[in-house]
């Protein structure tokens with residue numbers, strides 16, 4: 289057993305957690321669970337850490353920070369996603385600015401679910417991570433450890449919703465809105481009477497346009 293496995297150091301980062309999972313991480317370090325008795329030490333320096341413990345989900349603001357901390361850690365290293373938000377995005381998964389779990393930014397080795405994740409689950413995940421760390425240490429010594437390519441330029445606009453990106457969906461709905469407004473401004477669509485400014489009229493312009501386009505909406509009947 290290598291010294292890294294006997295005394296792994298970890299770095300903890302709160303990506304966008306509600307702090308529920310962070311309190312449980314801190315509980316692991318307090319005398320009740322006392323992970324230091326296993327040689328596990330919490331460090332603030334990525335270059336000293338073997339294990340990256342992340343809570344919360346990834347969004348457009350923190351993806352760069354998560355990737356930077358990961359990149360600053362030396363090989364071999366292990367990533368643990370703590371809590372369901374870190375595992376998959378959790379209850380924030382469908383938020384427009386949430387990209388997903390930590391694996392949207394960096395490769396995750398161990399998932400510790402729970403809301404909030406229990407200290408026992410965190411300790412269990414760290415112990416599981418030690419096995420991965422040892423395998424990676426051997427691969428590094430043998431020269432077979434493959435470098436990981438991190439996703440670049442990922443933003444909330446690149447998030448896939450219903451099979452298309454948020455960027456594409458927003459562009460399509462903007463195009464559609466502009467077409468409706470252009471139709472409203474056209475004298476043909478408004479019965480020869482151009483509306484002043486659809487923007488100043490807000491929803492009224494759209495309603496007026498739609499009601500003129502639909503004979504049944506205006507109460508007229510075709511012969």
Ligand code: SF4
Pocket residue numbers: 304305306307308309310343344370371372373374378379402403404405
């Ligand atoms: S998993 Fe639950 S407790 Fe943990 S950060 Fe998410 S919402 Fe908070």
